[in-house]
Amino acid sequence: MNEYIPFLSKSRFIKGMQCHKALWLQTHRPELKDEVGDDKQAVFDFGHKVGRLAQQMFPDGIEVPFDDVPLAEQIEMTRRLIDSGTDTIFEAAFSYDNVFIKADLLTKSPAGWHLGEVKASTIAKENYIHDIAVQYYVVTNSGIRVEKASLVLLTARYVRNGDVEPENIFVWIDVTAEVLRRQEAIRSEIDLQRTMLKGDMPKIGIGRQCKKPYDCDFTGYCWADVPRTPFLTL
Ligand code: SF4
Known part of the structure; x- marks a missing residue:
């Protein structure tokens, strides 16, 4: 019998x-997930808008669609774009060891591919590095040579003068060294998560992690019996 390998994205x-x-x-x-409120939806929408703006830096880029397209098809489409010599791909899809990104x-550059993670933020936060590090892990293990990994952030210095100029809105932060340094930790964390997913629900109490780095989607469930006191702001 094949071993169950929990899917991760x-x-x-x-x-x-x-x-x-x-x-x-x-x-x-x-089904226990909180409903997406207006605030959270606004954050998603803004992130989406910033992602679209970043794509405008590469007029010849081709997007691998995701809405209603099976993951295997997205991966296949990506592979075809790479094989046919496409220079810039948006939303490229890869899977390695049942981890999808x-x-x-x-x-593309002469030395290899440049991986860029767009964030609707002016600050390079710690969790963004995990984000691009797991992408690097999957992409490189899929046989793609990545020579550089960058966070693509909004610049705080941009002053709009007429039409929006995408090439002046973003700043590229090279995080390749940090991403490389974390590869072993990413591998270990994937193993830990998979082992955990095969067991019962972990006994983890509420705490700071419920809000950082993101508001957790399950606060309605975990915090149901917690009185709304100033403790929430601790
Ligand atoms: S303990 Fe906090 S972070 Fe963990 S699932 Fe519950 S609400 Fe989310």
């Missing part, structure tokens, strides 16, 4: 980095 992995219980709930009890920007 970039977003699931990142969720698990924040809290194993959140990943377990997402995998086994997704989509890369915001993948651009």
Whole structure:
């Protein structure tokens, strides 16, 4: 009998980095997830808009669609684009060892591919490095040579003068060295998450991790019996 290997995606992995219980709930009890409120939706929408702006830096880029397209088809499409000599791919899809990722920007250079993770932020936060590090792990293990990994952030210095100029809005932060340094930790964390997912729900109490780095989607479930006192702001 084949061994059950729980599926992970970039977003699931990142969720698990924040809290194993959140990943377990997402995998086994997704119906307990909070509804997406207007605030959260606005953040998603803004992130989406920033992603679209970043794509405009590469007029010849080709996007691998994701809505209603099976993951295997997205991966196949990506492979075809690479094989046919495409220089810039948006939302390139890869899977390695049942971990699926989509890369915001993948651009070709003479030395290899440049992986870019777009964030609607002016600050290079710690969790963004995990995000691009797991992408690097999957992309390189899929046989793609990545020579550089960068966070693509909004610049705080941009002053709009007329039409929006995407090439002046973003700043590229080279995080290749840090991404390389984390590869072993990424491998270990994937193993830990998989082992955890094969068991019962982890016994993890509420805490700071419920809010950082992201507001957890399962606070309605975990915090149901917690009185709304100033403790929430601790
Ligand atoms: S609410 Fe807190 S304890 Fe519950 S799953 Fe989310 S991060 Fe974990």
